[in-house]
Amino acid sequence: MDVQATVLEILADLTGNDVSGAMDDNLFDSGLLDSMGSVQLLLQLQSELGISVPVSEFERSEWDTPNKIITKVESLV
């Protein structure tokens, strides 16, 4: 399964926005993601891609743009 497409789909679902046009925008600064959204993202990644990321592995600065999230997820699958 294509990681990029899945991540973008999850993000679109979570934020209510299509983020594919702003792959390097900071999702936390723009208010699209928050702690709650981060946890939902982790759970979605777990159920859809089978990767498990413990909460303490979630370093915000490494997960704050769509591109960074995709890179991170690709390194984990």
Next chain:
Amino acid sequence: MLSFEPYGNPTYFAILGVALIPLVIGLLYGRRSRLYETIISIFFLVLTFGGPKWTQGVALIVYISYEVLLTWGYAVYRKQKNSGPIFYLMVILAILPLTIVKVTPAVENGQNSLIGFLGISYLTFRAVQTMMETRDGTLKNFQIMTFLQFMLFFPTISSGPIDRYRRFEHDYRSVPDRDTYLGMIQKGVRYIFVGFLYKFILAYYFGQILLPRLLQMGMQARGGFLDLSWPVLGYMYVYSAYLFFDFAGYSLFAVGTSYLMGIATPMNFKQPWRSPNIKDFWNRWHITLSFWFRDFIYMRLVFWFMKHRVFKNPRTTANVTYIINMLVMGFWHGVTWYYITYGLFHGCALVINDAWLRYKKKHRESVPHNRFTQWFAIFLTANLVCFSFLIFSGFLNQLWFTN
């Protein structure tokens, strides 16, 4: 024997300055002397917890041995097994001393617990965080000596900022290159001097000069609706200013001193009075505490609730967790009605804030957004925060429940 409040007076800074010189020279030449760092750490711990405060010193030693034993024991155990109940038990044991210290005054008529000492909560945060990361498997290489240095790092021992084990370890095990370190010295010295302005001039003026007067005026003006009066309003703002300058000043000292030691302890304040909403306020006020609560209570609880599908709606999950999170923070400040109300107030404020942000997102066209609304948001947030600090200050308790 000499005894000091950390960063309490000029003599402390003079001693600190002299003690840091060999360390600074060493770092400039790319060396970090563990031995020297340990010696000055112990020296400053003795200055803080020795002499007339020796009972606190004993409490600290017993407490540290206990926490090290637990954390180390858990790290050893975790290499073999990973059982939930054991983990919860260890966390409960780790926060037990702090719980006793916090509950004792409430049940013993304001008497302080014998096992308490300055900074016990901050040490508990560090120990619990280390345990949680060990459980997650994020922290694999637990080193007892590094952990001790992390716990007893004297610049931040009494009131934070609350660093994280892995971040601290990274700095502690390396030596910054000369350019980076020169930058750190520059920043560190600036932080300490801004700290002087905040703590010894502004906090002093607000806290020692203005506040007692307003307190007296407010007490004399009792009798009206809820005993409120203009001096009470004045007290609210002056107390908030005092609280900010006092704590931000202290934090600047702690961060500045860490920088001089080549450790980039995270900042605790980031222009909190510019926050356009309460959620943002908690990203800017006492940052290392609120992030600790975010990462180790809020996110974990949300994760647990969602995984076990406790609530149908994610919004309910978020809201319930906000309230729990801030209530815990309230209780942590102390078991009094005003600290708990303060926590509840912020929990509710976060729930309302979130609902408003959702509404705004949905009705982007109809909600105006301009310079005026921006200023209004900042003004409203600042006032809500000041009101919460009035609750926090305990002044209302004095106003309503004393003669």
